[in-house]
Structures are given as C-alpha cells and as structure tokens.
Amino acid sequence: MSANILTVDDSASIRLTTKVTLTNAGYSVTEAADGAEGLATAKSSSFDLIVTDLNMPVMDGLTMIEELRKLPGQAGVPIIFLTTESDADLKARAKAAGATGWLTKPFDPENLVKIVKKVLGR
Amino acid sequence: MSTLDPVAVFRMEAAECLEAIEAGLLDLTHQLDNKDLVDAVFRGLHTLKGSGAMFGFEALAAFTHHCETAFDRVRKGEVAATSELVAAVLAARDHMRALVDQPDANHGDTGSKLLAQLQAAVGGKAAPVAAPAAVVAPAIVREVSAKKKNSWRIRLSLPANSMANGTNPLGLLDELRDLGECTVRANTAAIPPLGELTPTELHISWEVMLTSEQDRSAIDDVFIFVLDDMELSVEEIDGAATAAPTVEKVAAAPAAPVSMAVPPTAVPEFRPVEAVPVRREAPAAASQAKSAENVRVPAERLDELMDRVGELVIAQSRLSQLASASADIALRSVSEEIERLSGELRDTMMVLRMVPVATLFSRFRRLVHDLARETGKVIELVMEGETTEVDKTVIERLADPLVHLVRNSIDHGLEMPADRLAAGKTEAGTVILSARQAGGEVIISIKDDGRGINRERVRAKAESSGLIHPGQPLSDSELLQLIFAPGFSTAAAITNLSGRGVGMDVVKKTVEALRGAIDVVSVPGQGSEVSLRIPLTLAIIDGLLVRVGSGRYVIPLSAVEECLELSLEEDLRSRGRSFISLRDSLVPFLRLRDLFRTGTKPDVHQKVVVISTGTERVGLVVDQIIGDHQTVIKSMSKLHNNVATFSGATILGDGSVALILDVGHLVAAGQHQEAQLRVTG
Numbered sequence: 117m118s119a120n121i122l123t124v125d126d127s128a129s130i131r132l133t134t135k136v137t138l139t140n141a142g143y144s145v146t147e148a149a150d151g152a153e154g155l156a157t158a159k160s161s162s163f164d165l166i167v168t169d170l171n172m173p174v175m176d177g178l179t180m181i182e183e184l185r186k187l188p189g190q191a192g193v194p195i196i197f198l199t200t201e202s203d204a205d206l207k208a209r210a211k212a213a214g215a216t217g218w219l220t221k222p223f224d225p226e227n228l229v230k231i232v233k234k235v236l237g238r
Numbered sequence: 239m240s241t242l243d244p245v246a247v248f249r250m251e252a253a254e255c256l257e258a259i260e261a262g263l264l265d266l267t268h269q270l271d272n273k274d275l276v277d278a279v280f281r282g283l284h285t286l287k288g289s290g291a292m293f294g295f296e297a298l299a300a301f302t303h304h305c306e307t308a309f310d311r312v313r314k315g316e317v318a319a320t321s322e323l324v325a326a327v328l329a330a331r332d333h334m335r336a337l338v339d340q341p342d343a344n345h346g347d348t349g350s351k352l353l354a355q356l357q358a359a360v361g362g363k364a365a366p367v368a369a370p371a372a373v374v375a376p377a378i379v380r381e382v383s384a385k386k387k388n389s390w391r392i393r394l395s396l397p398a399n400s401m402a403n404g405t406n407p408l409g410l411l412d413e414l415r416d417l418g419e420c421t422v423r424a425n426t427a428a429i430p431p432l433g434e435l436t437p438t439e440l441h442i443s444w445e446v447m448l449t450s451e452q453d454r455s456a457i458d459d460v461f462i463f464v465l466d467d468m469e470l471s472v473e474e475i476d477g478a479a480t481a482a483p484t485v486e487k488v489a490a491a492p493a494a495p496v497s498m499a500v501p502p503t504a505v506p507e508f509r510p511v512e513a514v515p516v517r518r519e520a521p522a523a524a525s526q527a528k529s530a531e532n533v534r535v536p537a538e539r540l541d542e543l544m545d546r547v548g549e550l551v552i553a554q555s556r557l558s559q560l561a562s563a564s565a566d567i568a569l570r571s572v573s574e575e576i577e578r579l580s581g582e583l584r585d586t587m588m589v590l591r592m593v594p595v596a597t598l599f600s601r602f603r604r605l606v607h608d609l610a611r612e613t614g615k616v617i618e619l620v621m622e623g624e625t626t627e628v629d630k631t632v633i634e635r636l637a638d639p640l641v642h643l644v645r646n647s648i649d650h651g652l653e654m655p656a657d658r659l660a661a662g663k664t665e666a667g668t669v670i671l672s673a674r675q676a677g678g679e680v681i682i683s684i685k686d687d688g689r690g691i692n693r694e695r696v697r698a699k700a701e702s703s704g705l706i707h708p709g710q711p712l713s714d715s716e717l718l719q720l721i722f723a724p725g726f727s728t729a730a731a732i733t734n735l736s737g738r739g740v741g742m743d744v745v746k747k748t749v750e751a752l753r754g755a756i757d758v759v760s761v762p763g764q765g766s767e768v769s770l771r772i773p774l775t776l777a778i779i780d781g782l783l784v785r786v787g788s789g790r791y792v793i794p795l796s797a798v799e800e801c802l803e804l805s806l807e808e809d810l811r812s813r814g815r816s817f818i819s820l821r822d823s824l825v826p827f828l829r830l831r832d833l834f835r836t837g838t839k840p841d842v843h844q845k846v847v848v849i850s851t852g853t854e855r856v857g858l859v860v861d862q863i864i865g866d867h868q869t870v871i872k873s874m875s876k877l878h879n880n881v882a883t884f885s886g887a888t889i890l891g892d893g894s895v896a897l898i899l900d901v902g903h904l905v906a907a908g909q910h911q912e913a914q915l916r917v918t919g
Contacts, residue, residue, distance in 0.1 A: 126281075127289045128534075129248035136244070171284045185403070191438050194404030200288060208466075216404030217463035222291035222299075235463075237409030 119164035119236050122146045124154035124180065125198070126172040130221075134167065137225040138232065151175030155183050158190060165236055167196045167219075167228075170206060178206070178213055185214035194235040198223070248293045250534070252338045255286045256331055257600065263328045264603045270319045279327070280309040286334065298337040301349050305330050308360050323359040328607075330356060387418070387451055388474065394461070395443035395469040402438045405464055411444065413460045418450025443469075537630065540591060547580075547587045548778060548870035554580040555868065555891035584778055584868065591631070592774075595673040595682065596624035598633045602644055602671055609648045616655050616665050617648060622672035628680045632752055632772055636682065639745040643684045643768050644669065646742075651688030651766055661763065663687065679754075679796065679851075680774055685767040691760040696720055713913065718758040722746040753885045755851065755902040771851065771902070781869035781888070781898065784847065785862040787836025790896040792869050792888055793858065797849040797901040801863055804844040809859075816911065818846060818857055826912040827857030828904060833883070849901050856908030858899070871898060883907075 121143050123134045128149075135145045146163070148154035152175040154168060166184070170177040177197060184190045194216040199206055207218050219231050259282040266275045283306040291299035305327050311317045330352045336343070392414070396407055414420055422444055429441045450456065457472055458465060554576050561573030599621050606619040628636075652658075652667035659665055670685040693714075700706045700720045712720075720726060724743040749756050754772035773779070773794070781792035782801075802818070817824045827846055831838065841861040848857050869888040874881070885900040 127285045128251045129244050129289045130292060132247050133244045133292060171281050173278070173281060191402045192404055194406070200284075211403075211463075211467070214403045221288045234409065234413065235404065235406075237406050237412060 119143050120146065120162070121232065122148060122154060122157055122163040122166045124148045124151060124166065124168040124172070124177065126150055126169060130169070130198075133225065134228065137228050141229045141232070143232070151177055151180030151183075155180050158184055158193075159187065162189070163193060165194050165196065165232060167198065167232070169198045170200075170210075178210055181210060181213040181215050196231060196235060245293050247534075248289050248295075249338060251289065252286060252295075252298075253335075255282050255289075256335050256338070258282045259286070259331055260328065260604055261600055263324050263331065264607055266319060266324050267321055267607070270321065270324070273313075276309065276312050276319060280306065280313050283309055290338075295337065295341050297341060297349075298334060301330070301337060301353070302334055304353055304356060305334075308356055311360060317360050320359060323356070326352070326355045326359040328604075387449055388453070389447070389449045390454075390457065391473045391475050392446040392448060392457060393443070393469070393471045394446070396440050396464060397467045398439040398441070400464060400467070401440050407440060407442070407444075410460055410464075411446070414446055414448055414457070417452050417456055417460070418448055420449075421447045447475075540630075544587060544591065544778075547584055550580050551584060551778060551868050551870050552889050552891075556893065557891075559891035581868065588629075588778070591629050592627035593630045593633055594624060595626050595628055595633065595680070598628075598637060598640065599624050599671055599673070601637070602640070605641060605644060606648065606669065609645065613648065614654065615648065615652050615667060617652065618666045618668045620668060620670045620672075622670065623674045626673040626675050626680055628673075628772065629774060632680075632774075635748060635752060636770070636772065639748045639770070640671075640682070640684070642741055642745055644671065647684055647686040647688065647766070647768075651686040651690070653689055661689075675774070676771075679771050681769055681771050683767055683769040685765065687765040690762040690764055690766055691718060691721070691758070692762070693717055699726065715758075718760060721758070722756070753900065753902075779869050779871060779898075781867045782847065783864040783867040783890075783896065784845075784858075784860040785864055786830040786834055786860050787838040789834065789836065790864065790890065790894070791830070791860075792867060792896050792898045793847055793849060794869075794898070794901055795866065797851065799848040799850050799855065802846045802848065802857070804846045804859055806842060806844075809840065809844060820848065820855075820857075825855050825857050826908045827859055828908050828911065829859045831859065831861065849905065851902050851905045854905050854909055856905045858904065869898065 121138055123131055123138070123145055124147075125131045125134065126149055131147050131149075135147060138145045146157060146161075148157045150172040151168070154166070155175065158166060168177040168180060175183075181195055181197070184193070184195065195214065197207070197210040197215040197218040198221050199210070199218050200221050210218065217231060217235050219228060259279055262275050262279040262282065266272065266279065269275065283302055287299050287302040287306050290296075290302060308317075308323065308327070312319045312323070317323075333348055333352050336348075394410075396405065396410075401407070411422055414422075423446075425443045425445065426441075428443065429435070435441075448457070454472065461468060461470055554573075557573050558577055561570045564570065602621070603619060606617050609615075610617045647669050648667075652669070653661065653663075655665045658667060668687050670683075672685070673680060673682045675681075696717060697706075697712075697720075700717075700723070701708045701710075703726065705720060705723050705726070706712065722742045722745070726742065746756055749770050749772065752772050754770055757769045757771070758766065759769075760766035773796075780795040782795050782798050784791050784793060802820075804818070808818070816827055816829075818827055819825075825848060831840060838861075840859075845860050845863050846857040847860060847863065848855055850856075867888075867890075871886045871888060873886050874884065878884070882903045883900055884897040885903075886898045887895050888898055890896050
C-alpha cells in the first residue's frame with residue numbers, strides 16, 4: 117500500500133533525489149521548500165510521513181516539528197529528521213521536539229527507503 | 239539537459255547558493271554584527287556542503303565544511319565576524335565555484351592556501367579539521383557475520399508519548415519478527431481504567447522471545463530511534479529457557495538450537511550525546527509563509543514556446559483578415575475569440591520571459607567590491623529599480639556590456655580618494671546602477687560622480703587615430719559618441735581593468751543588436767552617465783501598421799506619441815522646412831515617402847506619426863495609418879544587417895512582409911536633419 121510522504125528541504129537537488137527515490141519505491145511525494153511551507157502543507161492535507169531537513173530559511177526543521185506536534189491532527193504522524201554527522205545534540209533536541217527518527221546526511225537512497233519503511237511499518 | 243538529473247539540478251542550485259552566499263557576505267562587510275546575515279551565509283554553506291556530498295562533489299563538501307565550521311562559530315558567538323573572515327570566505331567562495339564547475343581538476347594548492355587564510359581569520363584556533371560529511375558511513379548498514387542462531391528474551395517498554403511522536407510499536411515488533419522466529423507477549427497491566435485512558439499514550443510493554451541468526455546489534459537497530467528513551471533489556475538465553483516460554487499464545491514454539499557464543503554487542507552508530515526526553519514547549523512562531531510554487535524551465539523550451547506563440551499570432555491575424563472579409567457571423571465570432579485568446583496567450587508568454595534586473599545587478603556588488611580592493615578607491619554602489627523586469631534574453635546579453643561600463647566608471651571615472659578630497663568631493667565615489675521602465679523600453683544607466691569624460695583628450699585621440707579631421711566641428715554628443723568607435727581609448731595607459739573605449743564598440747554593437755541605443759552624458763568634474771535604452775522584449779511587439787507608397791511598415795507602438803493629420807496646405811507650406819508645430823514646440827519630421835524613394839504621389843490626407851525616444855521627438859510622414867498590429871519580429875538576414883532604418887521584419891495577415899522601423903535610428907536622423915537646417919539657417 118502506498119503512502120503519502122511530505123519532504124521538506126530547501127535544497128532542490130536533495131528534494132529531487134528524495135522524491136525520485138521515494139517515488140521509485142512506490143510512495144507518493146509532496147515537496148515543501150522550508151519549514152513554514154512544510155507546516156502549511158501538512159496542515160492542508162494529511163500525510164503518512166514527513167521527512168524534514170534542519171537548516172532552512174524562514175522556519176527551520178526543529179521549529180517545524182515542534183509546531184507540528186502541537187497540532188491535534190498531527191499526533192502520531194512519523195517525522196524523519198535529516199541531519200548531518202555533527203548534529204548529535206540536535207538529534208536529541210529533534211527527538212524531544214517530537215521527531216520519530218533521523219537519517220544522517222549525506223544519505224544513501226537505499227537507506228532512506230529502509231528508514232521510511234521502518235517508520236511507516238510498510 | 240534533463241530536468242530530472244539530480245546532478246544538473248545540484249549544479250543549478252549550487253550556483254544559486256553561491257550567489258546567495260556572496261550576496262550575504264557582501265552585505266556582511268557593511269554590517270558585521272548582523273546575525274541574520276551570518277545565519278543566511280551559514281545556511282548557504284551548509285546546504286552546499288550537504289548537497290555537494292550527496293551528489294559526489296566530495297572535494298567541494300570537504301572544503302565547504304571548513305567555511306561552514308568557521309561560520310558556525312560566528313553563529314554561536316565564539317568568534318566575531320571580521321572583515322578578514324568575510325574576505326577569506328569570499329575568496330573561498332570562488333574556489334567553491336571552481337570545485338562545482340570542475341570537480342575533478344586538481345585544486346589542492348588553492349584550497350589549502352585559502353583554508354590557511356580562513357584559519358588565520360578566525361584567530362588561529364579554528365575548530366579541528368573534521369572529516370567531510372561524505373566519508374561518514376551511511377546509517378544502518380551492518381555486516382551480517384554471525385550465522386549461528388541466538389536466542390534472546392527481550393523486554394521492552396516505550397515512553398508514553400512515543401506513539402504521539404510517530405513511533406509505531408507494532409512496526410517495531412514486526413521488525414523483530416523479521417529477524418527470526420519470535421513470540422510476543424504483551425504486558426497490559428499498566429493500562430489505566432477506561433475513564434483515565436489517554437488514547438495517544440502508550441501503556442503496554444512487551445516481552446519477546448527471539449531466535450535469530452542475526453547478532454545483538456540487529457536488535458538495537460530495531461530500536462535505534464527510541465533506544466535512549468525506552469527501557470530495553472535483552473538477555474541471552476539458552477535452549478532450556480526457550481523451550482519453556484512463559485508465553486500465553488504460543489503460535490509457533492521456537493525450536494532454537496542452543497548457542498553459547500555471546501555475540502559482540504555493537505554500539506549503535508547514532509546514539510545522541512545526550513538525550514533530552516522531556517517534551518518542551520515550542521516557541522509560538524508559526525509564520526504562515528505563502529508557499530509559492532516555482533517550476534524550473536530550461537530557457538530553450540521557453541524560446542520554443544515563444545516561437546509557437548509567434549506563429550499562432552501570425553495565423554490568427556490571417557484568420558482575422560479572412561473573417562472580416564466574410565459575411566459569416568459564426569466565423570467572425572470565432573475569429574474574435576481567437577484574437578482575444580492569442581492576445582492573452584501572448585501577454586502571458588511575455589510575463590514568463592520577464593525576470594527582474596536584480597538578477598543582473600546582483601553580480602555587480604562583487605565586481606565593485608573587488609575593483610575597490612584592486613584600485614584602492616572607495617566606492618559606494620547604489621542600485622535602483624532592481625525590481626524592473628526585462629526579457630531574460632535581454633538580461634543575458636546585457637551582462638557583459640554592463641560589466642564593461644561599470645569597470646569603466648570605476649577605473650576611469652572615479653578619482654582616487656585623495657584627488658576627490660582635493661576636488662572638494664566626498665572621499666567615497668558613488669556609482670549608481672539604475673533600471674527603470676519607460677514605455678516599451680527599459681532604461682539601464684550607469685552613473686558615476688567622478689571626473690567626467692575629458693573632451694580634449696577624446697578629440698586629440700580621435701584626430702591622431704584619423705577618426706576625424708583636425709579641427710572638424712562636432713557637436714558635443716557626436717564628440718562623446720566617438721568613444722564607441724572601434725579601438726578607441728583615451729586611457730593613457732590601459733590598465734588590466736580595461737580602458738574607457740576598449741571594447742566600447744562591442745558594448746554599442748550588443749546594445750544595437752538588442753534594438754537599443756546608448757546615450758552618454760558627461761559633465762567635466764562631476765561625472766558621467768551612460769544610459770542603455772533597451773526594448774522590453776525581443777519577440778513580439780505591438781506595432782502601428784502604416785502605409786507609405788505601396789509598402790507597409792510597422793512602427794513600434796511603444797514609441798508612438800500621437801498621430802496628426804498633415805493637410806496638403808501645411809505640407810506645401812512646410813516644404814524645405816520640415817518642422818511642424820506641436821503645442822508650442824517645433825518637431826522635425828521626416829517624409830518616409832522621400833526617404834524610401836517610393837516615387838509615388840502623396841495621399842491627400844497624409845498623417846504624421848510622432849515618435850519619441852526619451853526626450854527626442856520626430857514626426858514621420860506616412861500616407862495612411864492602417865492600425866494596431868501585433869507584430870512577431872523576425873530578424874533580417876546578415877545581408878541586411880547594415881540597413882539601419884529597419885530593425886526587423888514581420889509577416890502580415892495576408893502573408894506579405896512588412897518592415898519594422900528602427901525608431902532610434904529615425905529619431906537620430908531627424909535630429910541630424912534638424913541640426914543641419916539650423917546650421918544652414
């Protein structure tokens with residue numbers, strides 16, 4: 117069964133890679149270019165999973181996760197946090213904010229699918 | 239180029255990123271304590287590093303990593319942003335560009351030199367050089383070494399909020415099942431009475447008996463995201479324990495072979511340094527930014543679409559012509575509908591091709607910054623009207639001429655600070671780069687408050703190079719136009735920046751190829767202004783279709799000010815004078831019939847079309863005004879390149895060709911005629 121995934125990243129190339137990878141794995145993907153856009157998109161339709169970057173203009177990934185978790189409709193929606201190797205404490209903060217899991221950048225497309233499957237349970 | 243090639247997208251994005259970094263750095267030089275700018279630059283570097291590593295630009299990622307680290311320290315307040323740091327990163331940015339453009343070339347020396355500069359700028363105590371992101375092993379890749387079967391008793395209890403945070407316990411249990419034979423028992427003792435139950439909280443814990451070929455780290459991997467917050471106990475058990483499971487619903491009792499070997503316990507790779515299992519209240523700052531959806535389209539596709547729209551416009555005007563000659567009402571109404579639609583389509587198309595000149599202007603900040611360092615001059619760059627939109631082709635073609643003009647202004651126009659002070663000016667010279675729209679044209683001007691063009695030197699140079707005869711009388715504007723002559727330069731010594739005049743002929747040619755014109759105004763001691771007047775678009779214009787003799791011509795509507803009747807008496811009266819009086823001012827006019835040598839008699843009711851370019855006005859006498867006409871511009875062959883009176887051709891509704899008049903040239907001709915008449919009295 118397919119799932120709707122929202123990817124939030126300010127890098128168009130990463131968005132594209134993510135989209136191609138996830139689309140090939142049978143998921144349908146919606147994109148947002150920053151946290152604020154991601155939040156608005158998440159509010160306007162329902163997603164089975166959100167994959168978000170940390171450093172973004174307008175609203176960063178941490179703030180977006182915190183805001184998302186405040187919304188009643190977003191409880192239980194898994195959020196995968198993309199981070200870089202130096203962000204160990206950020207990972208902890210992201211978890212505290214309500215992230216479900218994380219993936220270290222640069223990521224291998226195979227791993228992305230693996231993590232997505234793991235978090236979605238499908 | 240396919241838009242679905244991530245590497246190509248990365249290159250485009252990297253270019254944008256580098257531009258944003260540069261703009262941020264340049265802003266930062268003026269406001270070193272601006273935290274937003276530091277953040278913006280950091281973000282740019284961060285994205286570049288991350289994406290670079292993803293798409294195989296390892297050298298770029300490694301190099302950018304150092305700059306990012308430096309900026310991260312500024313961001314955290316560990317070091318201050320200094321002009322040295324900004325300059326170092328600015329120089330590093332150029333290196334990054336090279337790494338994007340030629341990732342495989344050997345850049346070693348430049349890179350380490352720049353990094354040394356960077357280290358020096360952050361006070362020598364730069365962060366330890368960490369390995370680039372690219373070399374970090376990807377997550378959850380593990381060696382499956384143990385083939386022996388192991389049995390474990392796993393007790394797990396997840397935090398109450400884990401379901402709200404998106405963790406699915408059933409998914410985790412499924413993953414354990416995937417590892418091997420498995421029995422699961424739920425401990426439901428902690429579930430509160432229904433009245434006190436919060437449905438989003440998790441109250442169940444589990445005990446799992448697992449027999450698997452995988453080693454212990456596989457179990458940890460299952461819980462990788464929750465490992466720090468949960469209670470997890472994994473006991474290795476022997477066969478006897480497995481044989482007597484304390485499990486209620488034993489579906490398939492595991493018949494596990496006994497294994498005494500204790501598998502090595504692998505430490506999960508991504509254990510956070512410190513876990514903060516407390517849920518924090520997030521700051522309420524949910525700005526609802528409007529999500530603008532942008533689509534990237536390769537330029538050539540837009541050009542193709544433009545061509546099609548152009549053809550449609552021609553076909554539509556043929557249809558209109560047929561329809562207007564027909565009595566068929568239905569045909570007429572369809573024709574009108576199509577006329578409206580194609581007009582709208584054309585307008586939409588125009589907008590698609592328009593880009594703000596800011597994209598062009600932004601690169602000048604760096605140029606001016608570099609030139610200031612090179613020349614030792616203090617320069618203030620002012621940019622105006624950056625939101626003015628121009629056809630993208632125009633922008634692309636204007637880039638080089640503008641660079642040239644800005645360099646000229648700085649190199650030859652602006653004086654050294656000491657000279658400026660001596661002349662009673664401010665120490666800092668100003669260069670104003672401005673764009674504004676006027677009718678169907680955009681006027682881009684480069685203005686400086688420097689010393690102005692030295693007319694004596696221009697004249698001397700022109701005479702010595704044989705461009706003019708010694709002592710030849712010239713009007714001021716003619717004199718100034720000499721700087722556009724090929725190979726002309728007034729620079730005593732041509733610097734590496736280029737002299738005023740070197741390449742000015744190329745500037746002029748480029749602008750004229752865009753059907754534009756250049757004006758030069760220069761006041762000695764006060765500065766110069768070079769204005770480029772460029773048509774807004776190159777492909778389709780609104781034109782006024784006129785008839786002169788038996789030929790039809792198009793005058794760009796944007797240049798048309800008004801149309802007047804020229805009565806036969808007035809025509810006769812004005813013979814030899816060629817001026818008409820237009821609301822208290824005399825406007826010279828040109829008889830196109832004479833100009834084109836039609837050999838026909840003038841119509842009884844001739845018309846004068848008054849056209850203008852900026853402040854100059856000229857009347858064109860035509861036989862008949864046919865009307866408004868959407869004109870698809872077709873360029874003329876190379877053979878006709880020297881025919882200055884016409885800027886192109888168009889195809890009319892009946893399939894015949896009409897020439898498009900070059901307004902700038904005609905106005906100049908009119909002014910010339912006027913000047914001659916004044917001289918001869």
